[in-house]
Amino acid sequence: MLEVRDLRKTYGSHVAVDGVSFTVSPGDAFGLLGPNGAGKSTTIAMVSGLIQPDSGEVLLQGHSLRAHPRFVKQRLGLVPQHIALHERLTAEENLRYWGQVYGVHGARLRDNVEWCLRVAGLTDHRKQRVERFSGGMKRRLNIAVGLIHRPEVLIMDEPTVGIDAQSRNHILDTVRELNRDGMTVIYTSHYMQEVEYLCNRLAILDHGRMIAYGALDDVRLLAGGLSTVRMDLDGDPAPALDALQQALPAERVEAGEGRISFHVRDPGPAVGKAVLALSQYGIAPLRIDIERPNLEAAFLQLTGRRLRDGGDA
Ligand SMILES: Nc1ncnc2c1ncn2[C@@H]1O[C@H](COP(=O)(O)OP(=O)(O)O)[C@@H](O)[C@H]1O
Ligand SMILES: [Mg+2]
CATH class of the missing domain: 3.40.50.300 (P-loop containing nucleotide triphosphate hydrolases)
Incomplete structure (x- = not known):
């Protein structure tokens, strides 16, 4: 047209x-x-x-x-x-x-x-x-x-x-x-x-x-098709890190104070495995965020910069 x-x-x-x-x-x-x-x-x-x-x-x-x-x-x-x-x-x-x-x-x-x-x-x-x-x-x-x-x-x-x-x-x-x-x-x-x-x-x-x-x-997938999972936890994840890494061998799990994050193609099963691994150390999630592949991630991948979104009008 x-x-x-x-x-x-x-x-x-x-x-x-x-x-x-x-x-x-x-x-x-x-x-x-x-x-x-x-x-x-x-x-x-x-x-x-x-x-x-x-x-x-x-x-x-x-x-x-x-x-x-x-x-x-x-x-x-x-x-x-x-x-x-x-x-x-x-x-x-x-x-x-x-x-x-x-x-x-x-x-x-x-x-x-x-x-x-x-x-x-x-x-x-x-x-x-x-x-x-x-x-x-x-x-x-x-x-x-x-x-x-x-x-x-x-x-x-x-x-x-x-x-x-x-x-x-x-x-x-x-x-x-x-x-x-x-x-x-x-x-x-x-x-x-x-x-x-x-x-x-x-x-x-x-x-x-x-x-x-x-x-x-298709444009979303330029970000590599990976979703980002972030979990806030009720305890320090450090003792559980080895178990987490074993549960998610393909992912690199990043840990901070009271939280972990990882990138994964299929977030559903990965979240289940992570929650199970954490529970063996008496740690439970307070909040789980799953961010599907999106345009923001694609822009970041393509330019190395963030496309600022919302709140900056
Ligand atoms: N009439 C103009 N004279 C000189 N520079 C211009 C003019 N219009 C736009 N530009 C420049 O061209 C670029 C693109 O501008 P613009 O199309 O308005 O971008 P956007 O709409 O994506 O914010 C900017 O760097 C802007 O400063
Ligand atoms: Mg404009």
Whole structure:
């Protein structure tokens, strides 16, 4: 449906996007994941025709953005990272304004405004001026504006940054529902949990380059497919370490004060063996954490750095 071929963009001597290529199929929720400064917004701006790439190409249903900008832009809905609303207008007026910018009029505009207000959960606030909205409500209206011409592909650039948890969950669920109803979504974020929750396919960007690309499960497995098990214990594990190591011969068990951890492909049986070995020394677990292979681990494996997640908005 959407094909992005080898996009590049340089600012002065700084390469912001350095050869980004991906394809998005109808019905996909495609994630663009990467730390701040990775080149996500620049990529999105080129895909939606806001800025010109130095080189590379964007094709929607085989039509190139360069040759057929109107065809492509009519079918894309962009939700920018920074909120683009008229503060003095009401929610409804904002939607009508942007609808007309996209060439939507009459009964179709009326229907679309109703639908967008419903999707954003703002029907009851339609007559309220945006200046009186909370940050979360503005975010939701910002998304609704991106939907006003009922695009085939919705492109969202970090739509949950800087808002409270409740609004964030509302937005995530809205995006998930839109996608389930058939809308193709491109979702940009530096929160790996959001991409894990929403997306079936993704690309990871770092310093303008794509360092991973594919189905969510395949990208997760770039971490080696190992789960991390952490146990808090009610005693010092030192006396039990030999027994633990014998119970888990393939794993290297790391021990600390009152806790152990190990990496393992199949955590269920390994946890059982560890608990049994500990019990022979009168030690019991207080808490057991199993972290399945995830995007955070994949990013760490690929870059040697952590992709900070949550709490740093
Ligand atoms: N208009 C611009 N002028 C100069 N540098 C820019 C501009 N836009 C982005 N950059 C730089 O390009 C890199 C990628 O930025 P951006 O695409 O905004 O990343 P992200 O959205 O992943 O945080 C950053 O180093 C940023 O400073
Ligand atoms: Mg950005």
